[in-house]
Amino acid sequence: MACASAGGVPTRDASPNLQSLFISWLPLVRFASIWPGNDRGVAVAVEQHDIEQREVVTKKPPVDKVLHAVVTSGALASLVILGSIAGFLLYRGFQIFSDMGFGFITGSTWEGTGGEGEFTKYGIAPMLVGSIVLSLIAVFVALPLSVGTALFVEFYAPPGLRRVLISILDLAAAIPSVIYGLWGLFVLRPLAIGWAEALNDHLGWFPLFRVEATFFDGSPFIGGLVLAVMISPIITSVAREVFSQTPPELIDGARALGGERWSAIRHIVLPFGRSGVIGGAMLGLGRALGETVAIYLVVSIVFKINLQILFTGTGNIASMIALKFGEASPYEVKALLASGFVLFVVTLIVNLIATAIVNNSARKAAK
Amino acid sequence: MFSESPLEGAEITASGVGSTMREVETGRDSRNLLPSGASGLETIGAHAWFGKHHAIEDVSLRFPKSSVTGLIGPSGCGKSTFLRLLNRMHEFIPGTAFAGQVLLDGRDIYAPEVNATEIRLKVGMVFQKPNPFPSMSIADNVLAGLRLARIKTADKYMLLEDCLVRAGLWKEVKDRLKASAGSLSGGQQQRLCIARALAVKPEVLLMDEPCSALDPGSTLRVEETIVQLSEAMTIIIVTHNMQQAARVSDYCAFFLSEGGPGRVVEAGLTSTIFTNPVDPRTADYVQGRFG
Numbered sequence: 001m002a003c004a005s006a007g008g009v010p011t012r013d014a015s016p017n018l019q020s021l022f023i024s025w026l027p028l029v030r031f032a033s034i035w036p037g038n039d040r041g042v043a044v045a046v047e048q049h050d051i052e053q054r055e056v057v058t059k060k061p062p063v064d065k066v067l068h069a070v071v072t073s074g075a076l077a078s079l080v081i082l083g084s085i086a087g088f089l090l091y092r093g094f095q096i097f098s099d100m101g102f103g104f105i106t107g108s109t110w111e112g113t114g115g116e117g118e119f120t121k122y123g124i125a126p127m128l129v130g131s132i133v134l135s136l137i138a139v140f141v142a143l144p145l146s147v148g149t150a151l152f153v154e155f156y157a158p159p160g161l162r163r164v165l166i167s168i169l170d171l172a173a174a175i176p177s178v179i180y181g182l183w184g185l186f187v188l189r190p191l192a193i194g195w196a197e198a199l200n201d202h203l204g205w206f207p208l209f210r211v212e213a214t215f216f217d218g219s220p221f222i223g224g225l226v227l228a229v230m231i232s233p234i235i236t237s238v239a240r241e242v243f244s245q246t247p248p249e250l251i252d253g254a255r256a257l258g259g260e261r262w263s264a265i266r267h268i269v270l271p272f273g274r275s276g277v278i279g280g281a282m283l284g285l286g287r288a289l290g291e292t293v294a295i296y297l298v299v300s301i302v303f304k305i306n307l308q309i310l311f312t313g314t315g316n317i318a319s320m321i322a323l324k325f326g327e328a329s330p331y332e333v334k335a336l337l338a339s340g341f342v343l344f345v346v347t348l349i350v351n352l353i354a355t356a357i358v359n360n361s362a363r364k365a366a367k
Numbered sequence: 368m369f370s371e372s373p374l375e376g377a378e379i380t381a382s383g384v385g386s387t388m389r390e391v392e393t394g395r396d397s398r399n400l401l402p403s404g405a406s407g408l409e410t411i412g413a414h415a416w417f418g419k420h421h422a423i424e425d426v427s428l429r430f431p432k433s434s435v436t437g438l439i440g441p442s443g444c445g446k447s448t449f450l451r452l453l454n455r456m457h458e459f460i461p462g463t464a465f466a467g468q469v470l471l472d473g474r475d476i477y478a479p480e481v482n483a484t485e486i487r488l489k490v491g492m493v494f495q496k497p498n499p500f501p502s503m504s505i506a507d508n509v510l511a512g513l514r515l516a517r518i519k520t521a522d523k524y525m526l527l528e529d530c531l532v533r534a535g536l537w538k539e540v541k542d543r544l545k546a547s548a549g550s551l552s553g554g555q556q557q558r559l560c561i562a563r564a565l566a567v568k569p570e571v572l573l574m575d576e577p578c579s580a581l582d583p584g585s586t587l588r589v590e591e592t593i594v595q596l597s598e599a600m601t602i603i604i605v606t607h608n609m610q611q612a613a614r615v616s617d618y619c620a621f622f623l624s625e626g627g628p629g630r631v632v633e634a635g636l637t638s639t640i641f642t643n644p645v646d647p648r649t650a651d652y653v654q655g656r657f658g
Contacts (some may be wrong), residue, residue: 159461249498253560256456258488258567259515267515271502 011097044268086344093338096122104338110303110324115331122335124317124342126305130220131316131346134295135288137309142232143281149232150239163168166240173233181294184226189298192222196310206308215312218300223314227291230286238283242276243269275361282354289347292318317343370506374575392567407601408453408490408571413446413467414628415457422448424628425467426619430571435593435602435638437612440622440652446605447495449622450573453603454490455483471571474596488516495576499548499563506544508559526566534562535592554585561592565630572596574604578611590615609653613641621649 060068096104102124107123107174153165196216203209214220246269254264295301295316302313315323321336328336408430415423423445430436438446451457469476476486481496495558499508509527513520520526526582527544531537540551548559557577560580564572574593593602593615606612612619619641620634633640633649645649651657 065573107512249494249496250500252456252459253494253498253500253563254511254515255459256454256487256492256494257512257515257563259512260484263515263517265509269501 040305058134065330086341089337089341089344093334093341096335096338100335104335105342108303108333112332114358115329120331121180122338124294124320124339126303127315127317127320127339128342128346129305131309131318131343133220133307133309134223134227134291134299134316135285135313137220138227138288139281139285141225141228142235143277143285145228146232146235146280146284147239147277149236150243151269154240154243155261155265155269162358169233169236169240173237177230177291178293178297180226181297184222184229184294188226188229189217189222192225193217194222200310211308211311213311216310218298218312218314218316220299220306220309221248223295223299224309226294227288230291230294231287234287235277235284238280239273239277242273242280245276246272256265278361279354279358282350282357285350285354286347289316289350290317290318290343292322295319296322320339379381386537407472408603409470410449410452411468411470413449413452414465414468415452416464417448417460418462421628423452424630426629428601428631428634429652430601431618432601433598434617435597435615436602436618436620437616438605438620438622439607439609439612440629441624441657443629444605444622444624446622447575449629450575450603450605452490452573453573454487454492456492458483484516488512488518488567489569490571490573491564491567491575492573493557493560493564493575496580497553497560498558499551499559501547501549503548504545505540505548505551505559508548509562509566511563516567518567530562530565533565533592533596534558535588535595537616537633544564552585554581554588557585557589558592561589561596565596566583569600571601571603574602576605576607579607586611608654609641621646621652623648623652 062189063074072227078145099116100107103121103123105123105128106125107121108125109123112120112122149165149169153162153169157165193216196219197214199209199215200211200214204211233268250268250272251264256259259267296319299315299319300313301315303315303320306314317339321339324332325336376563409428411427412425413423414421426449428436438444438449448457452465457463457465465477471486471489475481476483476490500511503511506527507514509530510523512518513523513526528537528541531540536555539555540546540559543550550555551559557580561572561577575591578589581589590611593604596602597617604612604616616637618635619637621632621644622629623632623642633644633646640649641653644653
């Protein structure tokens with residue numbers, strides 16, 4: 001099917017050329033049709049009152065069939081694996097969902113005797129909120145940083161520096177998150193406590209930077225910063241790639257109209273790369289949502305909804321699972337697997353939103 | 368305005384004297400000279416390099432005001448490179464170099480104190496492939512130059528209509544100005560690019576094979592547009608189509624590289640170049656015997 005339709009498209013594009021070709025050869029064609037011996041020419045004159053559409057069959061060569069089977073099974077395998085992960089989490093955690101009901105999402109307590117019973121209450125709201133807050137801080141900080149870096153690398157850096165920067169960025173994207181966590185713990189955290197104090201001193205009137213008491217260590221702010229540093233290389237990489245795809249004739253066109261380099265970037269490159277940058281940001285958001293070790297190391301994990309981003313104590317679902325798993329009773333393990341399922345769904349929703357945004361802006365650009 | 372008019376008269380006399388001097392100066396190489404007239408744009412001994420590659424050698428041409436000059440010659444002889452020297456876009460490519468002078472109204476556009484961005488406002492350009500900005504509407508495309516160069520206009524709608532009328536596109540798009548530029552045909556897109564170039568009110572318009580990607584009907588429309596525009600501005604057009612050069616241009620310059628850097632073999636009135644050229648190579652080229 002795909003082959004047949006793909007084969008049909010190019011002829012449409014080429015039609016003006018073909019037409020002119022036909023016109024220029026027209027005298028010859030006429031000549032050919034009156035040639036003696038060209039009996040087939042008669043068939044054209046047959047009345048066409050009953051046209052039967054023919055079935056067009058595209059015969060695939062064996063190589064195509066094999067390749068088709070290989071790629072199809074590959075695609076199916078990844079779908080099956082994804083589905084079975086979700087199925088496993090749901091199956092093992094289902095008892096928790098039925099015991100706790102909606103309270104598992106909205107509740108803020110994680111306490112109990114370790115077994116089933118009315119005194120056992122599991123609710124993951126603080127960790128769910130923590131996951132989202134930490135990731136949003138990370139993307140909010142990382143996005144401008146990454147777009148700026150990508151623009152510098154692509155449009156301002158001299159060629160030698162550009163090559164070096166690209167390989168450093170690729171390297172940075174591959175550093176294991178535990179390294180970022182340790183660096184965050186020993187280097188960034190002491191600095192960031194100072195920044196948090198300064199923010200609270202000068203911008204404390206702004207609700208976002210208010211704290212109930214001046215404890216700044218292990219706050220969502222610091223965790224978010226570490227995540228931001230961690231996801232910047234990915235976002236930068238994607239952004240740089242899409243910026244470099246900007247058609248040079250569009251940039252030339254903008255410069256020829258008296259636009260400076262910055263004007264061309266602002267009005268041509270950024271709109272062109274917008275959907276790609278959003279896609280990169282969502283990729284970063286996905287990684288931030290599921291980050292475990294870095295958060296485990298840097299943040300003081302406290303089981304309480306904390307929306308004061310400068311105030312100590314938060315956590316995310318992934319780090320909570322890692323923290324509690326070792327000493328969990330069989331019933332609690334079920335609760336942790338159910339939490340895993342929630343994280344899975346949240347990540348899926350984020351990705352669906354990302355896809356929708358990317359498609360939407362791509363469609364706008366194409367119109 | 369009125370108080371300045373004597374001064375303007377003085378300037379015209381001055382530039383008239385200047386051009387006579389130039390004729391005397393370059394008289395030894397009369398092949399590189401287009402006939403006199405108030406020159407909108409003029410090059411003196413222009414050279415261009417890409418790294419070590421010497422692309423253009425010693426081109427001296429004068430482009431009279433309110434005229435169309437065709438640059439003709441085989442591929443790779445430096446016509447497009449020469450065109451990009453005239454609005455300082457040659458220097459965008461790393462490793463390029465330039466020698467000589469390009470005078471716009473008698474002022475050297477390569478002088479150190481000159482702002483290249485301002486030069487590009489005065490010397491507009493239309494490219495080989497139509498390149499409307501795909502994320503913008505038709506109207507936004509026409510007015511893009513104002514945004515890019517941060518120019519304020521009192522009446523954007525007047526300017527929009529004026530540019531589209533002059534580019535010969537108004538009737539076709541006036542009911543869908545908000546539609547995307549991508550929805551236009553190739554020929555309409557190219558006329559949109561011309562309208563876009565007109566919106567920043569250039570004195571000179573450079574066109575780099577503007578019809579090479581267009582069908583015959585659209586080519587005809589663009590050519591009509593070029594002839595109409597030339598009443599008010601200096602137009603320089605690179606073309607591989609001899610009939611087009613004959614149809615639209617008042618003057619022609621024939622470029623040839625012959626293995627080395629591109630040079631101007633012959634320049635003059637289009638009618639002379641096509642019917643009675645001095646150089647046999649010009650005659651061979653315009654009659655389609657090579658290139």
